[in-house]
Amino acid sequence: LLLCGCLKSAHEFCERGLEKAPGDEELKQAQEYIVNLAKRRLKTDAAVNAEDFPDQGLVRREVYPWNDYEPDRYSKETLDFLNEELAKVAPKCVALVTELPTLGDELLTGVDADGTIPTNKQLGLFAREDIAPMETVLLEISALTVNNSQVYPLCDACSSELPDVGDEQQGVPCELCTETVYCSQECHDFAMETYHTAVCDRDVDGIAKNSHQRETANMLHLLLLGRALAMSETQQIHPLELKEVKYIWGDFLPTSSNAVPSSPQAGPPPVWTLPFSFRANITGPLDMLEKMEVDVFADIEKYDLWIFNTLYSKFRGTASARVNKLDGRPEVAAVHPLWCLANHDCDPNVQWEWGMRMKLWARDRRIDGRAPGVLKGEEIMNHYCDIELPVQERREWAKGSLGGYCMCDRCRREAKEEEAANGVAAVVSMVSDMSIANEISRAHELSAANEQPNGVPEVNGIRQAS
Ligand SMILES: [Zn+2]
Ligand SMILES: [Zn+2]
Ligand SMILES: [Zn+2]
Numbered sequence: 001l002l003l004c005g006c007l008k009s010a011h012e013f014c015e016r017g018l019e020k021a022p023g024d025e026e027l028k029q030a031q032e033y034i035v036n037l038a039k040r041r042l043k044t045d046a047a048v049n050a051e052d053f054p055d056q057g058l059v060r061r062e063v064y065p066w067n068d069y070e071p072d073r074y075s076k077e078t079l080d081f082l083n084e085e086l087a088k089v090a091p092k093c094v095a096l097v098t099e100l101p102t103l104g105d106e107l108l109t110g111v112d113a114d115g116t117i118p119t120n121k122q123l124g125l126f127a128r129e130d131i132a133p134m135e136t137v138l139l140e141i142s143a144l145t146v147n148n149s150q151v152y153p154l155c156d157a158c159s160s161e162l163p164d165v166g167d168e169q170q171g172v173p174c175e176l177c178t179e180t181v182y183c184s185q186e187c188h189d190f191a192m193e194t195y196h197t198a199v200c201d202r203d204v205d206g207i208a209k210n211s212h213q214r215e216t217a218n219m220l221h222l223l224l225l226g227r228a229l230a231m232s233e234t235q236q237i238h239p240l241e242l243k244e245v246k247y248i249w250g251d252f253l254p255t256s257s258n259a260v261p262s263s264p265q266a267g268p269p270p271v272w273t274l275p276f277s278f279r280a281n282i283t284g285p286l287d288m289l290e291k292m293e294v295d296v297f298a299d300i301e302k303y304d305l306w307i308f309n310t311l312y313s314k315f316r317g318t319a320s321a322r323v324n325k326l327d328g329r330p331e332v333a334a335v336h337p338l339w340c341l342a343n344h345d346c347d348p349n350v351q352w353e354w355g356m357r358m359k360l361w362a363r364d365r366r367i368d369g370r371a372p373g374v375l376k377g378e379e380i381m382n383h384y385c386d387i388e389l390p391v392q393e394r395r396e397w398a399k400g401s402l403g404g405y406c407m408c409d410r411c412r413r414e415a416k417e418e419e420a421a422n423g424v425a426a427v428v429s430m431v432s433d434m435s436i437a438n439e440i441s442r443a444h445e446l447s448a449a450n451e452q453p454n455g456v457p458e459v460n461g462i463r464q465a466s
Contacts, residue, residue, distance in 0.1 A: 001278060002030070004057035004268050007038045009278035011050050056218075058268040059276040060258040061251050061313040064306050069240035073123055073247060082123075082247060086338055090138035090360075092131055093380060095341055098124035103404025117407060122249070125342040125380040131362045133372040137350055137380060138339060138360040143194040143231055144244050144315075145334035146223035148209050148216070149324070155183035157191040159322075159332040160356040177201035183356070198233035199226075202291045207284055213329065217321075218280045220333040224315050225308060226288045233292055238302050239311060244337050250313030251402065274313055281308055317401055320354060334358070344402075345381035346394055346410040349374050352382065367410065391415050 001010035014031035018024060038053040039045060063070050071078050074097045082095040099119040131137055147159040155162055155171070160183050162171040171181040172188040177200050182188040199205070208222040232239040240246060253271060260269045285308045289296050296303050318340040321330040336358040342350065347367040352360045360382070364372050367387070374380060385397045391414035398406040405411070 001057065002034060002037075004059050004272070004276050006055050006057040006276065006278055007034055007041070008050060008053035008055035010034050011038070011053055015050075055277055057276040058272045059274050059281075059309065060272050061253055061274045062255050062258050063250075063252045064310070065255060067240070067306070067310060069238065069246070069310075071246055073249065074121060078247060081243075082338070082341070085243070086125075086138075086341075089140045089338055090125070092127060092129050093125050093137065094128045095123055096126050098122055098126075098343075098379065100124070100343060101407035103398065103402055103407060117412075122343065123247075123341055125382075127374045127376055127378050127380060130376050131374040133362050133364040135373075136359060136361045137374075138342075138358070140336045140338050140358045141190075141356070142244060142334055142336045142358070143190070144224055144227055144337075145332065146205070146220065146227050147332040148220060148223060149331050150209060153181060154332065155187050155356075156180045156196070157182055157187040158356045159334070174200060193234075195227060195230040195234050198230040198292050202293075204230065204288050204291045207287050207291070216330055218275065218277060220321060220330055221275075221312065221315055221319065222280050222284045224319060224333055224335060225285055225311050228311055229285065229288060229294075229303065230292065232302060233294060239307055244335065245311065245314055248314040248318055248335070248337055248340065250310065251317050252313060274309065274316060276309075281305070281312065320358075322354060339382070342380040342382035344384040344398075344406065345408045346383065346385075346387050346391075346406060347408065348381045348383040348387065349378070350380055350382060391418060 001007075001013065011031060011034045014027050014034065017027045018031070021027065034053075035048070035050075038048055038050075041054050042048055042052070079095055079097070086093050086095060098121075100122045102118040102120045141158060143157070145157065145159050147154045149159075153162045153171075154160065162181055162183055163169050169184075171183060172185050173182070174180040174188070174191075174196065180191075180196065180200070182191060204226055205223060208219040208226060211219045228239050228242060228245060231237075231242055231244070235242070251273070258271060260271060282305060285303075286296060289299075289303055294303065315335055318337075319333050319335050321334075322332040323329060324331040334354070336354075339352070339358045339360060342360065347370075349363055349366065349372070350360050351363045352358060360380075362373050366372055384401070385394055387394070389397070391411055395405045395411060395415070398404065
């Protein structure tokens with residue numbers, strides 16, 4: 001816990017240990033060390049209440065060497081399956097293997113010494129026929145849709161608003177636990193088949209609701225994880241075999257590049273980017289399984305801790321969130337596995353809106369003035385961040401959320417223009433801000449609430465739809 005930056009939890013364990021073994025030297029030293037580290041991260045010399053210690057840590061994103069569930073995402077089998085699913089929700093699209101510019105590290109322009117842009121293999125979505133401006137491209141509903149709303153009632157399955165009392169069309173409750181209500185018979189039946197049986201009348205979601213505001217994003221991700229566990233139990237499928245989960249790329253790094261030395265002095269290394277806390281990654285999911293009456297020891301094959309981390313890797317970076325209309329807090333989160341096959345570009349040819357379903361349609365305007373619409377054979381370019389943001393902010397978002405600078409044409413063009421305009425000063429400030437995160441950020445920025453312990457700005461990994 002200490003090494004990955006969860007100081008509050010680490011301190012709590014010391015306390016519990018010292019209760020059992022008062023005066024234990026090793027525990028006392030560890031506790032002292034944690035307190036000093038917390039003061040450093042909070043940039044204070046004064047006494048700090050352990051309740052206020054930073055507790056957001058980071059761990060690796062990787063395909064664990066014993067994980068046999070990851071499919072070959074570029075195999076014919078995978079593409080055939082995805083294209084069968086796409087035929088139902090995006091009949092004019094086809095999934096293909098494509099080459100994408102590798103997310104940048106320190107380079108401003110992202111170009112190698114010899115002028116080529118490094119690329120890597122990814123899946124992408126392509127038009128199989130011409131798509132006109134404003135034409136619908138995809139309409140997807142996902143069982144991985146959750147909400148933390150306690151203010152006004154949302155459909156348990158699709159999180160759309162339930163009809164008002166007295167409306168002609170009424171919500172459809174579960175026959176057994178009447179507090180779970182669906183917007184329609186369709187959502188009711190869908191929930192029973194996919195996930196609700198495992199959680200019926202067990203208040204599983206309650207574990208992740210009612211939390212501190214700064215925990216909102218973490219708890220929405222925990223709800224997503226809980227939903228995946230409920231789907232796994234209801235359908236009797238391993239969580240990593242769920243079709244909604246299996247083909248998502250979790251921004252995994254090779255085990256070797258994750259295995260960098262980590263010293264308690266320095267906090268988690270910058271290559272570790274998966275948010276981690278004792279509650280969200282360990283006790284939360286285990287509590288949920290216990291409420292589902294799953295014997296986690298007997299079912300360790302399905303519900304081991306590394307499986308939770310693998311699910312989080314897949315959700316963090318692909319989940320979208322919708323905010324509450326009244327207070328602006330993220331309230332609904334969802335993962336749309338087919339929608340997220342469409343890669344990001346800061347000059348996208350499609351736009352999305354997410355109500356009951358995720359809807360993608362062709363934009364009627366391109367940022368660089370190109371003709372709108374998508375021609376047969378062209379790639380569908382989605383947008384995962386607010387494309388109105390200036391290049392620097394878009395790139396910071398990508399660094400925090402995707403793990404590297406966006407290398408799309410527009411970003412490279414605008415970064416070059418900015419570089420030319422600002423001269424060397426911009427280069428220095430960007431490099432020191434973003435890349436030498438180890439030292440500079442740790443010293444100066446760590447206490448900022450929105451900063452992760454490795455100096456990467458906290459972008460909670462949720463795309464927000466307003
Ligand atoms: Zn619904
Ligand atoms: Zn029920
Ligand atoms: Zn870009």
